[in-house]
Structures are given as C-alpha cells and as structure tokens.
Amino acid sequence: MLRYAIVIEKANGNLSGYVPDLPGCVATGDTVVEVEKNLRDAIRFHLDGMREDGLPIPAPATTCNYVEA
Secondary structure, three states: OOOOOOEEEEOOOOEEEEOOOOOOOEEEEOOHHHHHHHHHHHHHHHHHHHHHOOOOOOOOOOOOOOOOO
C-alpha cells in the first residue's frame, strides 16, 4: 500500500485538497474528514487510470512538516 501526502486548504464555501505527488489528483468537501475520504477515492481512481494507461506509478516523495514562525 502506498501512502501519499495530501494538502487541504480552505476554498470558497468548502475545502479543497490535492496530492502533490499526483498532479491533477484533487477533491473537495465540506469537512476535513470528507475531503480526506474523497481524496482517498480520488487517489485510487487516479492510480487505476495510470495503470490502465500503462504509466508508471510515482512513488510517494513529498514530506510534510510544520514550523513555527
């Protein structure tokens, strides 16, 4: 099982999320939990499409951390 980093941001009226290691893999939702679920589904769909097209599956490479400023 692959583990990809996700980024969730506030959008106009909802939340939006994307996967830095999978360009074009995005999802939205009303809550963080909903965006996480939708991104999980989007990642599976995205990877299935890449496999069907014979494209290599990118290894997760993005790391996340917080810093105080």
